[in-house]
Structure formats: C-alpha cells, structure tokens
Amino acid sequence: MARKGYPGGMTATPTPPPANPAAPPLPGAADDWLRLDQQICFTLNAASRAFNGVYRVVLKDLGLTYPQYLVMLVLWEHGALPVKKLGEQLRLDSGTLSPLLKRLEAAGLVRRERSARDERSVEVRPTEEGTALRRRALAVPRRIVAATGFEIDEIRDLGARLHQLTTALDKAADGA
Amino acid sequence: MARKGYPGGMTATPTPPPANPAAPPLPGAADDWLRLDQQICFTLNAASRAFNGVYRVVLKDLGLTYPQYLVMLVLWEHGALPVKKLGEQLRLDSGTLSPLLKRLEAAGLVRRERSARDERSVEVRPTEEGTALRRRALAVPRRIVAATGFEIDEIRDLGARLHQLTTALDKAADGA
DNA sequence: GGCCATTTGGTTGTGCGCAATTGAATTGTG
DNA sequence: CACAATTCAATTGCGCACAACCAAATGGCC
Numbered sequence: 001m002a003r004k005g006y007p008g009g010m011t012a013t014p015t016p017p018p019a020n021p022a023a024p025p026l027p028g029a030a031d032d033w034l035r036l037d038q039q040i041c042f043t044l045n046a047a048s049r050a051f052n053g054v055y056r057v058v059l060k061d062l063g064l065t066y067p068q069y070l071v072m073l074v075l076w077e078h079g080a081l082p083v084k085k086l087g088e089q090l091r092l093d094s095g096t097l098s099p100l101l102k103r104l105e106a107a108g109l110v111r112r113e114r115s116a117r118d119e120r121s122v123e124v125r126p127t128e129e130g131t132a133l134r135r136r137a138l139a140v141p142r143r144i145v146a147a148t149g150f151e152i153d154e155i156r157d158l159g160a161r162l163h164q165l166t167t168a169l170d171k172a173a174d175g176a
Numbered sequence: 177m178a179r180k181g182y183p184g185g186m187t188a189t190p191t192p193p194p195a196n197p198a199a200p201p202l203p204g205a206a207d208d209w210l211r212l213d214q215q216i217c218f219t220l221n222a223a224s225r226a227f228n229g230v231y232r233v234v235l236k237d238l239g240l241t242y243p244q245y246l247v248m249l250v251l252w253e254h255g256a257l258p259v260k261k262l263g264e265q266l267r268l269d270s271g272t273l274s275p276l277l278k279r280l281e282a283a284g285l286v287r288r289e290r291s292a293r294d295e296r297s298v299e300v301r302p303t304e305e306g307t308a309l310r311r312r313a314l315a316v317p318r319r320i321v322a323a324t325g326f327e328i329d330e331i332r333d334l335g336a337r338l339h340q341l342t343t344a345l346d347k348a349a350d351g352a
Numbered sequence: 353g354g355c356c357a358t359t360t361g362g363t364t365g366t367g368c369g370c371a372a373t374t375g376a377a378t379t380g381t382g
Numbered sequence: 383c384a385c386a387a388t389t390c391a392a393t394t395g396c397g398c399a400c401a402a403c404c405a406a407a408t409g410g411c412c
Contacts, residue, residue, distance in 0.1 A: 033317040035253075040335045041227065041320065042246055046267050047338040048224035049399075050345035051217065056400085057349055067368060070218055083391065091222050094391050096369055103367085120377045120390040144217065147348035148341055158341075159216045161334060162223040165324055169226035172323035173233055225369070232370085243398060260360065270361050272399055279397085296360040296407045359408070368399080379388070 054147045058140055062133060067096075068104055069137070072126070075110070076134045080125035082115065109133060230323045234316055238309060243272075244280055245313070248302070251286070252310045256301035258291065285309060 055066040064072065067090075074089050075081065083101070087093055101124055104110040109130035115121040148155065231242040240248065243266075250265050251257065259277070263269055277300055280286040285306035291297040324331060 033314070033321075040331050041231065041242070042249075042266070043335045043338045043342070044224055044227055045242075045246070047342045047345075048220055049267065050342040050349070051220055052399085053349045054345050055217065065367070066217070066221075070221070073218075084389090090218070091225065092368090093370070095371075095393080098392055100368075118378075118390085122391065147345055149344035149348075150341065155216050158337060159219045162219045165326065165334075166219070166223045166226040168325035169223075169230050169323055172325075173226070173229045228369085241397070258360085268398090269400070271363080271401075274362055276398075294360085294408075298361065353412105355411085357408105357410085360406085361404100362406100363404075364402085366399105366401090369397090371396090372394085374393075375391090377388100377390080379386100381386085382384090 054144060058143050058147075062136055062140075063107065064133075067092075067100060069140075071097075071100065071104065072109065072130065072133065072137070075124065075126045075130070076137075080123055082121045082123055084121065086124060104130075230320060234319050234323075238312055238316075239283065240309075243268075243276060245316075247273075247276065247280065248285065248306065248309065248313070251300065251302045251306070252313075256299055258297045258299055259288075260297065262300060280306075 052066050055069065059066065059069050062069070070090055071086065074086060078085075078089075081089075083094060083097055087097055090097075101110060101112055105112055109127060110124055111127055112122050112124050115123050145152070145155065150158070228242050231245065235242065235245050238245070246266055247262065250262060254261075254265075257265075259270060259273055263273055266273075277286060277288060281288055284303060286300055287303055288298050288300050291299050321328065321331065326334070
C-alpha cells in the first residue's frame with residue numbers, strides 16, 4: 001500500500017457511536033468514556049493531518065512545507081525576529097526551528113545572523129526573495145478556506161474554540 | 177533554549193485579531209485573509225500539539241505514545257485486524273504503521289502474523305499483556321477531558337465539527 | 353498453465369516535534 | 383574582578399507522517 005488516497009472510502013471515525021440519546025449503555029460506563037476518548041483525540045489528530053495534507057498540496061507551488069509557511073507568515077508580519085521570539089509565536093523550540101530555518105536559508109528565503117548586541121541571539125529576517133514570496137502566498141488562504149467548505153464565521157468560531165482548548169491544555173500539561 | 181515550558185507565557189495566537197465585527201479593515205483585503213489564515217492553520221496545529229503534549233504526560237504511565245495509544249484503542253475495540261484495516265480506521269499508511277507496530281510488538285503488546293488465507297496480509301492482535309493494558313487505560317479519558325476544561329457536550333460538538341472538516345479537506349485534497 | 357494488473361506490507365528518505373544535552377554569551381552577586 | 387546562575391541556540395536521539403519505490407501474493411483473463 002503506502003499510497004495517498006484512502007480507497008476504501010476512509011471512515012475517519014471508527015464506528016462513530018450513533019450518539020443515540022435515548023438508550024446509551026449507561027453514561028458513566030468506562031467503555032463509553034474510552035470510546036469518546038477515541039472519538040475526540042483521534043478526530044483532532046485526523047483533522048490536523050488533513051489540514052496538513054491540503055496545505056501540502058497548495059504550498060507545493062511556493063516550495064514551502066506547512067511549518068515553513070507558518071514561519072514565513074510570522075516573518076512577513078513582524079519583519080525580523082530572534083529565534084526565541086519566533087519560537088514563542090509558533091509554540092516551537094529550537095530543536096524544531098534550527099534545522100527548519102537552515103532549510104529556509106538554504107532555499108534563499110531567509111538569512112540568519114548573530115545579533116551584535118547579544119551574541120547568543122540569532123536574528124532571522126526574510127531575504128528579498130523571501131519577502132517577494134508573500135505576494136504569491138496571498139492566494140493561499142482563499143484556497144484553504146474553500147477546501148474546508150466552511151463559512152468564514154464558522155472558521156473563526158472554530159479557531160476561537162481551539163485556541164481556548166489549547167490554553168486549557170497547556171495549563172494542564174504544566175500543572176500535571 | 178529547547179525546554180518544555182514556554183516561559184514567556186506563550187501567546188499561542190500571534191496578535192489575535194480582536195474580531196471586531198463592526199469595523200473590519202475591508203473584509204476582502206488580502207492582508208486580512210493572510211492573517212485569518214495564520215489564525216486558523218496555526219491554531220489547529222497548536223491545538224493538536226497541545227493535545228499531544230497532554231497525552232504524552234498521561235500515557236507515560238502506560239508506556240505508550242499518542243499514536244500507539246490510538247492503535248491500541250482500535251485493537252481493543254475490534255480484537256484483531258489486518259494492517260490494512262488498521263490503516264483505514266486510523267487514516268495512516270504502512271510507512272507509519274509498520275515501524276510503529278514493530279515497536280508495539282517489541283514492547284510485547286501486540287503480535288503480528290501473516291494471514292493463512294492471504295499471505296499478503298498481516299494480522300495484528302493484542303497479546304495477553306496488551307489486552308490487560310486496557311484496564312489501566314480506562315483512567316485516561318477522564319484525565320484528558322478534565323484537562324480540556326470542556327463539558328462533554330462541547331467536546332462532542334467540537335469533535336463533530338472537526339470530523340466534518342476532515343471530510344471536506346480530504347475531498348478537496350483528492351480533487352485538487 | 354502463463355501472463356498481467358491489483359492488492360498488501362515493507363523500506364527508504366525527508367521533514368516535523370520534542371526531550372535532553374552541550375556550549376557560548378550574558379547577567380547577577382559577593 | 384571572579385564565580386555562579388541564567389539565557390540562548392545548536393545538536394543528538396527517538397518517534398511520527400508521508401511520498402516514492404519495491405517485492406511478494408493474489409485473482410482475473412486468455
């Protein structure tokens with residue numbers, strides 16, 4: 001196998017529980033919890049990968065991967081940033097960013113240079129070419145939104161909810 | 177850097193547009209689209225990783241990673257499955273599953289054996305130990321749900337929406 | 353039986369995500 | 383100034399995700 005399509009028609013949710021509100025096998029039953037868990041954790045994971053897949057297709061023209069695109073979005077917005085700030089914005093650490101930024105530099109989209117004020121810090125700034133790429137990137141969002149089949153407001157709402165979720169999860173992960 | 181916490185307090189959404197419904201700077205403005213794009217694609221990505229982080233913590237006791245847990249969930253539900261079916265359920269291909277299943281086998285949680293009926297197919301079935309692990313896994317969902325800070329219904333609703341999203345995105349990725 | 357397309361897993365290569373370590377630069381303190 | 387603690391980036395190691403390619407088994411067809 002190892003092919004892109006999911007021929008069988010891809011269930012995306014293994015046996016989605018019919019959500020029969022009338023006769024659930026006891027709401028507190030552990031089996032039920034486990035199935036709900038399967039539902040939600042799997043679903044979010046799948047949605048993320050599906051999104052990734054669409055971006056992969058759309059971004060191929062720009063020669064960017066999805067995370068690289070995220071980095072460029074931040075750089076287009078802020079101009080130039082130290083790796084540290086970039087990591088805070090994107091919620092990524094140096095282990096992920098260092099090689100990624102090297103690839104962007106190899107592609108000629110970005111330059112990395114030690115800050116003069118603080119030799120520990122590395123400033124990342126888009127090159128001429130990197131800045132120019134923004135024009136072509138303007139076509140991306142529409143295609144993505146179209147692919148979702150959602151209305152703008154729905155997307156915004158979903159985004160807000162996910163943001164809220166992320167905040168709660170981060171707090172829980174730190175606390176535990 | 178390269179540490180787990182995000183000391184600076186983690187913005188998670190770079191400059192979240194105030195979502196001011198009264199005076200948006202022209203709804204069709206390209207900049208706006210790009211920022212919305214940044215919002216949604218980043219947010220989903222971040223939520224997925226945050227989820228992953230919480231599962232990482234919770235699953236450490238069981239010695240499972242998040243994707244391995246997903247595999248075990250399916251196996252607990254269905255008993256034994258060929259790799260192909262597993263891939264359909266989980267939306268993963270052999271390139272991901274083969275090494276993952278080997279690790280689960282090395283951990284003694286799973287056995288893989290060629291089907292007698294069809295020598296191409298490999299049946300994956302939980303071992304005694306793998307089946308036993310289910311009891312301990314029953315504690316997981318509650319902790320996850322608690323970490324989200326969401327009500328069950330909210331989670332269900334979010335799940336449904338994400339499922340819908342995934343379906344649309346898959347269709348778009350195939351079509352494009 | 354012989355041939356060929358299809359199905360099924362596996363392997364390789366590239367890139368992301370994160371924990372842990374290292375090393376240099378900076379800051380704080382006596 | 384000397385010395386310890388902190389900050390920042392890079393590196394290493396492991397696991398996941400996916401494309402591309404491969405070999406074996408199967409099934410239809412003549």
